[in-house]
Amino acid sequence: MKNYLIALGLFLSSVSSIYSQDSLVFKNGNIIVGEIQSLGNGVVTIETDYSDDDFTILWTEIEEAYTESLLTMVTVDGDRYYGTLRTDNGKLVIMDEDEGEIIVSRNEIVSLKPLDKKFLDRLYAGIDLGLTFTKARDQRQFTLRSRAGYLTEKWSIDMNYNVLNSSQNDTEDIHRTDGNIAIKYILPREWYITAQVDFLSSTDQLLDLRTNSRIGVGKYLIRTNKLYWGIQGGVSYNVEDYEGFNNDRESTEAWFGTGFNVYDIGDFSLLTNIVVYPSLTESDRIRIDYNLDLQYDLPLDFYVKTGLTLNYDSEPIEGGVETDYVWQTSFGWSW
Structure with missing residues (x-):
C-alpha cells in the first residue's frame, strides 16, 4: 500500500507543469508534492501549487524524500553536495553531479537549498x-x-x-x-x-x-x-x-x-x-x-x-x- 501511495505521489508530480516537483513521505504514510524551498533549523519548507502558503514540516517527521529539483545539500560533517535526493531501503541517496551516489541517513542532512531559488526566496x-x-x-x-x-x-x-x-x-x-x-x-x-x-x-x-x-x-x-x-x-x-x-x-x-x-x-x-x-x-x-x-x-x-x-x-x-x-x-x- 505504501509503495502504491509513493508511486501515486510521483505520478501526480509528473503531470504538474508548474513546478519541478519534489515528494516528501511522512512517517504516517501521507505524501506532500511540491517544490522544496529549504531545510534549516530542523524544519523543511515546501511550496505546493494547491496552497498560497508554504508548508513547514519537522524534518524528523519525514520518512522518505524524492526530488527532481537540483539542491545544495549539507551534512553534519560539513560536506556539501549538488544534485538530487531519493530514498532507498530507508537511506537517503544523494545523486551528486560530480561524485555520483552518496548514501547518508536522514539525520545527517542539515541543509537543503534549491540551486535555482529566486531572489525573493533567498530573503x-x-x-x-x-x-x-x-x-x-x-x-x-x-x-x-x-x-x-x-x-x-x-x-x-x-x-x-x-x-x-x-x-x-x-x-x-x-x-x-x-x-x-x-x-x-x-x-x-x-x-x-x-x-x-x-x-x-x-x-x-x-x-x-x-x-x-x-x-x-x-x-x-x-x-x-x-x-x-x-x-x-x-x-x-x-x-x-x-x-x-x-x-x-x-x-x-x-x-x-x-x-x-x-x-x-x-x-x-x-x-x-x-x-x-x-x-x-x-x-x-x-x-x-x-x-x-x-x-x-x-x-x-x-x-x-x-x-x-x-x-x-x-x-x-x-x-x-x-x-x-x-x-x-x-x-x-x-x-
Whole structure:
C-alpha cells in the first residue's frame, strides 16, 4: 500500500507543469508534492501549487524524500553536495553531479537549498515591536528589534537594527540604538570567513556612536537538525565618539566568540552568543557583548520573544557605566 501511495505521489508530480516537483513521505504514510524551498533549523519548507502558503514540516517527521529539483545539500560533517535526493531501503541517496551516489541517513542532512531559488526566496526578515505607557510619572517606552538577510549557497548577509527609547517625568530620557551588518562566506568542512560592522549608541554609556569593524574566521563545531554551536575569532578596529568629550577613542582589538542555537524544543527556540574583545592597544581594557533570545512561535508566522542585550567595558569613559543592558519582551512577525 505504501509503495502504491509513493508511486501515486510521483505520478501526480509528473503531470504538474508548474513546478519541478519534489515528494516528501511522512512517517504516517501521507505524501506532500511540491517544490522544496529549504531545510534549516530542523524544519523543511515546501511550496505546493494547491496552497498560497508554504508548508513547514519537522524534518524528523519525514520518512522518505524524492526530488527532481537540483539542491545544495549539507551534512553534519560539513560536506556539501549538488544534485538530487531519493530514498532507498530507508537511506537517503544523494545523486551528486560530480561524485555520483552518496548514501547518508536522514539525520545527517542539515541543509537543503534549491540551486535555482529566486531572489525573493533567498530573503528573510522579521520585526518585533514593544510599547509601554504608565500613568505614574508619565512613563513611556518604545522598543524595536528588526533583522533581515539574504542567503545563497556560498555566502550570506545578515542585518540587525534595535532601538530603545524611554522617557518619564523628572528623569533624563534614555536612548539606545545598536545594530550590525555581517557577511559570511562558507568554506569546506563547516569553516567560514566573516566580515562585520557593529554599531552602538547609548546615553547610559555616554556614547554618541561606537563603530566596530571586524574580520575573522569561524567554524561550526556542531550543526544538526536540533541545534548548532560554533566558534569564531579575528581582529577588529574600534572607533568611539562620546557625548561632549574631546577624548574620543580609537583602538585595535582581538576578538573571539561563540554562539549556540537550539530550535527543536517544540514551538520554542533559544539563541545565545558572546563576543569578548581584549584590546591590543589599550592596556588591560576588555569589552564583552552578550545576547540571549528566547522565542515562542505563534500561528501565521507571528511570535513572542524575550531577550537580553548586554555590553560590558572594563574601562568606560569618565561618567559612563561599565555595564549597559536591555531586557526586552516583544511581539513580532517574520517571513
